[in-house]
Amino acid sequence: MADVTRKNMFHIPDGVIYLDGNSLGPLPKSVPEALGSVLQDEWGNLLIKGWNAAGWMEQPTRVGDTVGRLIGAAPGSVVMGDTLSIKVYQAVAAALKMRPGRKVILSDTGNFPTDLYMVEGLIRTLDQGYELRTVAPGDVTAAIDMDVAAVMLTEVDYRTGRMHDMGAVTRAAHDKGAVMIWDLAHSAGAIPVDLTAGGAEMAVGCTYKYLNGGPGAPAFIYVRPDLADTIDPALSGWLGHEQPFEFKLNYQPGAGIERMRVGTPPVLQMAALEFAMKAWEGVDMQDVRNASIALQEQFIAGVERAVPQLELVSPRNPARRGSQVSFRFEQGYAAMQALIHMDVIGDFRAPDIMRFGFTPLYLDAADVEIAVERIARVMHDRLWDDPKFKTRNRVT
Amino acid sequence: MADVTRKNMFHIPDGVIYLDGNSLGPLPKSVPEALGSVLQDEWGNLLIKGWNAAGWMEQPTRVGDTVGRLIGAAPGSVVMGDTLSIKVYQAVAAALKMRPGRKVILSDTGNFPTDLYMVEGLIRTLDQGYELRTVAPGDVTAAIDMDVAAVMLTEVDYRTGRMHDMGAVTRAAHDKGAVMIWDLAHSAGAIPVDLTAGGAEMAVGCTYKYLNGGPGAPAFIYVRPDLADTIDPALSGWLGHEQPFEFKLNYQPGAGIERMRVGTPPVLQMAALEFAMKAWEGVDMQDVRNASIALQEQFIAGVERAVPQLELVSPRNPARRGSQVSFRFEQGYAAMQALIHMDVIGDFRAPDIMRFGFTPLYLDAADVEIAVERIARVMHDRLWDDPKFKTRNRVT
Numbered sequence: 170m171a172d173v174t175r176k177n178m179f180h181i182p183d184g185v186i187y188l189d190g191n192s193l194g195p196l197p198k199s200v201p202e203a204l205g206s207v208l209q210d211e212w213g214n215l216l217i218k219g220w221n222a223a224g225w226m227e228q229p230t231r232v233g234d235t236v237g238r239l240i241g242a243a244p245g246s247v248v249m250g251d252t253l254s255i256k257v258y259q260a261v262a263a264a265l266k267m268r269p270g271r272k273v274i275l276s277d278t279g280n281f282p283t284d285l286y287m288v289e290g291l292i293r294t295l296d297q298g299y300e301l302r303t304v305a306p307g308d309v310t311a312a313i314d315m316d317v318a319a320v321m322l323t324e325v326d327y328r329t330g331r332m333h334d335m336g337a338v339t340r341a342a343h344d345k346g347a348v349m350i351w352d353l354a355h356s357a358g359a360i361p362v363d364l365t366a367g368g369a370e371m372a373v374g375c376t377y378k379y380l381n382g383g384p385g386a387p388a389f390i391y392v393r394p395d396l397a398d399t400i401d402p403a404l405s406g407w408l409g410h411e412q413p414f415e416f417k418l419n420y421q422p423g424a425g426i427e428r429m430r431v432g433t434p435p436v437l438q439m440a441a442l443e444f445a446m447k448a449w450e451g452v453d454m455q456d457v458r459n460a461s462i463a464l465q466e467q468f469i470a471g472v473e474r475a476v477p478q479l480e481l482v483s484p485r486n487p488a489r490r491g492s493q494v495s496f497r498f499e500q501g502y503a504a505m506q507a508l509i510h511m512d513v514i515g516d517f518r519a520p521d522i523m524r525f526g527f528t529p530l531y532l533d534a535a536d537v538e539i540a541v542e543r544i545a546r547v548m549h550d551r552l553w554d555d556p557k558f559k560t561r562n563r564v565t
Numbered sequence: 566m567a568d569v570t571r572k573n574m575f576h577i578p579d580g581v582i583y584l585d586g587n588s589l590g591p592l593p594k595s596v597p598e599a600l601g602s603v604l605q606d607e608w609g610n611l612l613i614k615g616w617n618a619a620g621w622m623e624q625p626t627r628v629g630d631t632v633g634r635l636i637g638a639a640p641g642s643v644v645m646g647d648t649l650s651i652k653v654y655q656a657v658a659a660a661l662k663m664r665p666g667r668k669v670i671l672s673d674t675g676n677f678p679t680d681l682y683m684v685e686g687l688i689r690t691l692d693q694g695y696e697l698r699t700v701a702p703g704d705v706t707a708a709i710d711m712d713v714a715a716v717m718l719t720e721v722d723y724r725t726g727r728m729h730d731m732g733a734v735t736r737a738a739h740d741k742g743a744v745m746i747w748d749l750a751h752s753a754g755a756i757p758v759d760l761t762a763g764g765a766e767m768a769v770g771c772t773y774k775y776l777n778g779g780p781g782a783p784a785f786i787y788v789r790p791d792l793a794d795t796i797d798p799a800l801s802g803w804l805g806h807e808q809p810f811e812f813k814l815n816y817q818p819g820a821g822i823e824r825m826r827v828g829t830p831p832v833l834q835m836a837a838l839e840f841a842m843k844a845w846e847g848v849d850m851q852d853v854r855n856a857s858i859a860l861q862e863q864f865i866a867g868v869e870r871a872v873p874q875l876e877l878v879s880p881r882n883p884a885r886r887g888s889q890v891s892f893r894f895e896q897g898y899a900a901m902q903a904l905i906h907m908d909v910i911g912d913f914r915a916p917d918i919m920r921f922g923f924t925p926l927y928l929d930a931a932d933v934e935i936a937v938e939r940i941a942r943v944m945h946d947r948l949w950d951d952p953k954f955k956t957r958n959r960v961t
Contacts, residue, residue, distance in 0.1 A: 180609045189613045196609040201601050208600065208837075212779055213576045213592040216910060217585045225780055252828025254802035255651060262690055278814060283803035283828065286816040290801030294658055295691060303814065328812075377829070383608055384621055384832035405686030406650035407679035416915050418674060418699065420682035432648025432679065433773070436780035438834035441604075514612060519812050 171456040178448050179381070179531040186536045186543075188515040191355060191493050191526030194381030194445070203444040207437065225436045229408075230426065232439055233389060235446040236376065239454055240353060241363030242391045248426045249376075249442070250434055253354060253388040255404070256373040257287045257321070259429060260390060262403035264319035264348035264371065265291075265299070267396075271318035272299050275347070279306040279326040284352055288321065306331060310341040317347040324362070325355035325491030328518045330483040332491050335362070339369050354378060357389075359461070359492035359528075361454040364391055379492065379528060380449075382442030390429050397425040406431035448530060460529035462487045464537050465494050468525065471541035472496065476548045482522060493526045504553035513543045567852040574844050575777070575927040582932045582939075584911040587751060587889050587922030590777030590841070599840040603833065621832045625804075626822065628835055629785060631842040632772065635850055636749060637759030638787050644822045645772075645838070646830055649750060649784040651800070652769040653683045653717070655825060656786060658799035660715035660744035660767065661687075661695070663792075667714035668695050671743070675702040675722040680748055684717065702727060706737040713743040720758070721751035721887030724914045726879040728887050731758070735765050750774060753785075755857070755888035755924075757850040760787055775888065775924060776845075778838030786825050793821040802827035844926060856925035858883045860933050861890050864921065867937035868892065872944045878918060889922045900949035909939045 180196040181187055187195055211223040220226050233247035240247075251259075261274060274288050285301065292299040304312045306326065313320060320342040325332050335351065342349040349369040356362050358379030364372055372391040376382035392400055402422055407413045408430040411423045422428035465487060472479055479496040498504055498521060505517040515525040525540070547553060576592040577583055583591055607619040616622050629643035636643075647655075657670060670684050681697065688695040700708045702722065709716060716738040721728050731747065738745040745765040752758050754775030760768055768787040772778035788796055798818055803809045804826040807819045818824035861883060868875055875892040894900055894917060901913040911921040921936070943949060 180605075182610050182612070185612075187612060193608075193613045193615075195612060196604060201604045201609075204604065204833075205597050205601060208592060208597045208779075209576075212589075213597075214578050216578070216581075216583060216591060217589045217912065218905075218910075219589075219780060251647065251651065252802070254828035255647065255800065258800060266690075281803075282806070282812050282814060282816075285814055286801045286803055286806065289816045290799050293797065293801075294662075294799040297693075375829070383604075384615060385830050385834065387831070388828070401689065403686050403690040404651065404654060405682045405689075406648070407677075407682055410678070410682065414915065416678050418678060418681055420678075420685045432650035432784070433771070434781050435783070435831050435834045437600075437837055438781065438831045441833055509614075514614075516613060519810065 173456045173460050173529050176531045184512050186513045186540045188525040190528035197445045200444050207440045229434050232443045236389050241365050246394050247389050247391045248429050249387045249389050253375040254283045254287050256388045256390045257284050259404050260350045260371040263400050266401040268318035273316045274301050275317045275320045276303050277306040277309050278303050280323050281327050313345045319348040321350040323352040328522050330491045330493040335367050339367050355491050381445040386442045402428045404431045461492045461527045464527045467537050475545035495522050495524045497521050500553040503558040506558035507547045507552035511543045513540045569852045569856050569925050572927045580908050582909045582936045584921040586924035593841045596840050603836045625830050628839045632785050637761050642790050643785050643787045644825050645783045645785050649771040650679045650683050652784045652786045653680050655800050656746045656767040659796050662797040664714035669712045670697050671713045671716045672699050673702040673705050674699050676719050677723045709741045715744040717746040719748040724918050725891050726887045726889040731763050735763050751887050777841040782838045798824045800827045857888045857923045860923045863933050871941035891918050891920045893917050896949040899954040902954035903943045903948035907939045909936045
């Protein structure tokens with residue numbers, strides 16, 4: 170198995186075992202100096218000329234290609250910008266235009282709430298009888314019928330790590346004439362994805378998790394190349410215009426994926442991501458996947474041996490699990506706080522899920538061993554029963 | 566007249582006269598170190614805990630209040646996020662819900678194109694017979710009738726600097742029952758704005774121009790406090806939810822301005838803005854306005870004396886002009902390139918406008934004198950006739 174560990178490229182605070190890279194990836198060590206140079210040499214010295222001279226204008230597609238390589242997207246089919254919520258809206262709005270007459274957007278109850286909220290908002294805004302239908306994750310394929318305009322799913326469940334079978338669901342959607350949209354928030358940089366082979370019309374995702382782009386890093390959107398020149402952009406901003414600097418009064422969409430750009434890109438934020446993406450150079454996602462599964466299997470075996478009362482809620486079959494492992498525990502919030510207090514950082518998802526992310530670029534078997542020991546200590550010593558860990562914070 | 570110059574707070578490259586702060590403000594000297602500290606001490610060391618411990622979660626409203634002070638908005642009525650294009654969409658979509666039955670969005674031909682493009686996209690998406698009506702800037706008030714759901718204008722024309730009379734137009738809109746939306750892209754930090762007194766329902770703007778937030782700095786949206794709890798957010802993302810971390814399946818808007826938040830905020834990009842906003846502490850916008858007008862009057866008089874063939878396209882009355890001065894010249898593109906080559910940086914807007922921004926925080930009378938001299942040299946020596954300046958770049 171190829172070793173993908175490159176721990177020396179990341180800043181992990183002394184003594185910390187970080188099992189939350191599925192929520193916010195750690196700081197790549199190169200970023201502070203590199204971003205400092207963008208500030209001083211580009212913004213500071215080039216000023217407005219940075220748009221041309223420093224390549225800011227092309228940053229969204231340039232960085233999009235580096236993300237695209239990890240998700241099996243052809244060069245020129247991914248563009249960065251906005252937030253994942255906005256990209257979901259953009260994708261679903263475009264899908265509805267592609268299937269006039271069909272009134273259902275199908276999703277599942279395991280989807281991340283903002284994806285569902287954005288569709289709700291789109292439906293309220295349209296006010297034309299559209300319906301968001303959500304079914305249990307296992308019932309999605311059977312629920313696709315000829316009323317479904319778009320199937321919109323997150324490949325990996327944010328709570329349990331359960332994975333959809335991207336190929337099978339996409340085929341089922343296409344069999345019924347529906348547009349397929351994948352949210353790859355917990356997939357990009359976590360598991361191998363082959364958008365080209367899968368054939369989905371669109372995909373979206375974020376870059377602050379497994380791609381380590383930093384808090385608030387921009388989202389991405391993929392459009393299948395054969396559709397990119399005909400898709401109707403609901404969010405038709407000037408940087409998606411075919412000639413943004415002609416300042417014409419009417420919108421004319423740009424060629425290909427460019428039309429999915431909206432406003433001015435967050436140059437500084439995206440520069441951090443661009444430098445972070447260097448950690449992926451030469452990395453094969455199948456090697457990452459193999460290493461992740463090995464770490465997860467070690468973790469599950471260790472935790473179940475030491476603390477039988479924790480209930481695994483992630484699929485036991487590693488092939489059906491993303492790059493995280495979740496256990497259910499009624500006092501999960503307090504237990505996670507106690508664990509974080511002991512420098513093992515995972516997170517909690519309501520109502521009772523303790524979630525641990527596995528990121529082989531900066532995590533190894535020795536880390537997992539320590540994490541298991543400390544989880545055992547928290548549980549055996551009932552540290553979750555300590556009142557200081559019981560107060561619920563807003564973000565966990 | 567109070568002196569508002571604080572040139573030592575900004576990095577202006579040696580010898581450069583920067584008259585393009587209306588496009589991209591310069592780097593505040595404090596930002597590199599401060600942002601480095603956010604990277605290392607917050608992202609690097611706090612990791613996921615930064616959302617609580619470093620106040621990232623409240624950043625959009627905290628920074629919103631610092632922007633709000635400059636535009637006469639009450640604390641808690643402005644929130645940061647996304648791009649100006651997205652904020653325009655959000656505002657207009659909300660306005661249409663407030664005026665069911667009315668089918669016209671009124672704007673003017675002096676509006677910045679992306680504002681018009683975003684409305685076009687919204688109208689295409691809605692597909693319910695809405696109409697974007699654009700009239701000449703001087704005809705707006707007369708064009709407001711009972712079919713108009715929303716009047717959406719940029720206060721200061723991006724090309725000419727012509728200002729709308731915010732109070733009069735807002736009253737005219739309200740007289741006909743229309744919702745008023747102001748784009749303050751060229752107002753915030755440029756001229757005194759009093760949203761509270763003006764009574765407009767919504768306002769939006771960007772922060773990379775006069776507020777010096779850096780390339781791609783986040784936008785802002787203001788909602789009049791009495792409406793904030795009832796407005797319907799079309800872009801209903803999870804951070805606008807009343808309980809984002811309960812991860813409920815259905816959207817329930819948060820209280821007040823919080824509901825205009827959408828996805829995860831661009832923490833790094835917004836941190837740069839937050840530090841940049843310190844340059845405004847203790848600054849009175851009326852003092853900035855007075856200083857700006859003095860610089861502009863000096864500039865116009867100097868240019869017209871030295872180069873009579875340049876045609877002033879900005880209003881001659883300083884009270885009707887924002888914080889920029891524009892001249893029309895057929896060879897404007899090449900002339901501006903020649904001028905930039907001589908370290909006087911303004912910009913060009915198609916088809917023939919040479920645009921100069923005045924930013925008293927880091928610009929003084931001596932700078933204006935040098936700028937006038939060099940403009941005179943470019944014009945007298947016909948440097949615009951030099952072939953090397955004639956190639957059109959994409960961004961100017």
